[in-house]
Amino acid sequence: MLASKGIKLHPIISISQLLRVLQAAERIDAQTAQSVHKFIRDNNTFRYNFTEFSPQWGSLFAIQEQKINIHPLASKLLKIIEEKQSNLCVSADVTNSEELLQLAESLGLKICMLKTHVDILEDYTSAFIQNMQALAEKHNFLIFEDRKFADIGNTVKRQYEGETISHFLFISSWSHIVKAHAVPGPGVVKGLSAVGKPLGRGCLLIAQMNSQGVTVCTPEGEACQTAPQTTLKSAFCHDSFLTHGGDLLGQQYTTPEEVVYNKGSDVIIVGRGI
Numbered sequence: 001m002l003a004s005k006g007i008k009l010h011p012i013i014s015i016s017q018l019l020r021v022l023q024a025a026e027r028i029d030a031q032t033a034q035s036v037h038k039f040i041r042d043n044n045t046f047r048y049n050f051t052e053f054s055p056q057w058g059s060l061f062a063i064q065e066q067k068i069n070i071h072p073l074a075s076k077l078l079k080i081i082e083e084k085q086s087n088l089c090v091s092a093d094v095t096n097s098e099e100l101l102q103l104a105e106s107l108g109l110k111i112c113m114l115k116t117h118v119d120i121l122e123d124y125t126s127a128f129i130q131n132m133q134a135l136a137e138k139h140n141f142l143i144f145e146d147r148k149f150a151d152i153g154n155t156v157k158r159q160y161e162g163e164t165i166s167h168f169l170f171i172s173s174w175s176h177i178v179k180a181h182a183v184p185g186p187g188v189v190k191g192l193s194a195v196g197k198p199l200g201r202g203c204l205l206i207a208q209m210n211s212q213g214v215t216v217c218t219p220e221g222e223a224c225q226t227a228p229q230t231t232l233k234s235a236f237c238h239d240s241f242l243t244h245g246g247d248l249l250g251q252q253y254t255t256p257e258e259v260v261y262n263k264g265s266d267v268i269i270v271g272r273g274i
């Protein structure tokens with residue numbers, strides 16, 4: 001009705017955010033917030049074009065449907081998503097290896113991938129890696145080390161095969177997938193490929209980060225095209241984050257609806273929200 005009068009509405013805050021703010025300011029109690037949430041859920045008249053969740057909306061599923069060859073690891077990921085009916089990747093940004101293993105044990109059955117930042121672990125050891133690999137095997141998920149490589153080919157190659165912080169990380173020896181910024185150009189993929197391809201590893205190229213004030217945006221298609229055909233290609237181009245809002249350090253979240261329905265993401269990454 002408003003649109004017919006030339007008035008365009010733009011949301012500035014979601015009801016969930018509003019409830020969080022009111023509750024934090026002690027203007028409403030938890031019970032009221034919960035009952036409003038329930039009311040909205042039960043009376044939601046907005047419907048997407050899709051009637052129920054289906055991972056087939058993702059770009060990888062579409063590529064697979066067209067019978068185009070995809071990276072074996074991407075294929076494995078799709079299989080896991082289908083088998084487990086889960087496209088959830090948990091980002092376990094903890095600093096203690098025991099805590100990380102516990103997370104992997106308790107969430108393992110429900111996720112398709114576990115994303116790690118081993119460079120923030122205070123007690124990284126090779127025994128920890130072996131335990132993590134055993135859990136990935138047991139619960140059928142992929143390990144995705146979020147080492148965002150962003151340098152010339154020769155440097156990332158060395159970082160990927162070795163790299164020491166307090167211990168040698170040897171990321172290529174245990175992580176099924178790693179991440180790289182597309183910004184340095186094809187060299188970064190070539191460098192990673194030299195190490196990862198013989199091991200059957202995959203690489204996700206970041207086209208654009210979600211953080212506030214982000215300055216670089218590589219068009220997604222372009223980012224993927226710069227990956228040479230002969231090297232390991234990006235396993236998927238989209239990833240995103242659950243819930244609205246953010247944090248005080250520039251993080252910005254979006255909703256599963258937005259990332260799966262509107263952007264066609266294959267996988268949703270969720271960290272602290274879990």
Ligand SMILES: O=C(O)c1cc(=O)[nH]c(=O)n1[C@@H]1O[C@H](COP(=O)(O)O)[C@@H](O)[C@H]1O
Binds near residue numbers: 091117146209270272
């Ligand atoms: O590459 C990422 O995973 C990533 C890209 C991006 O644009 N923004 C982003 O937050 N991330 C990662 O996603 C995770 C988000 O964690 P939470 O903010 O706790 O959900 C962190 O591990 C970030 O490193």
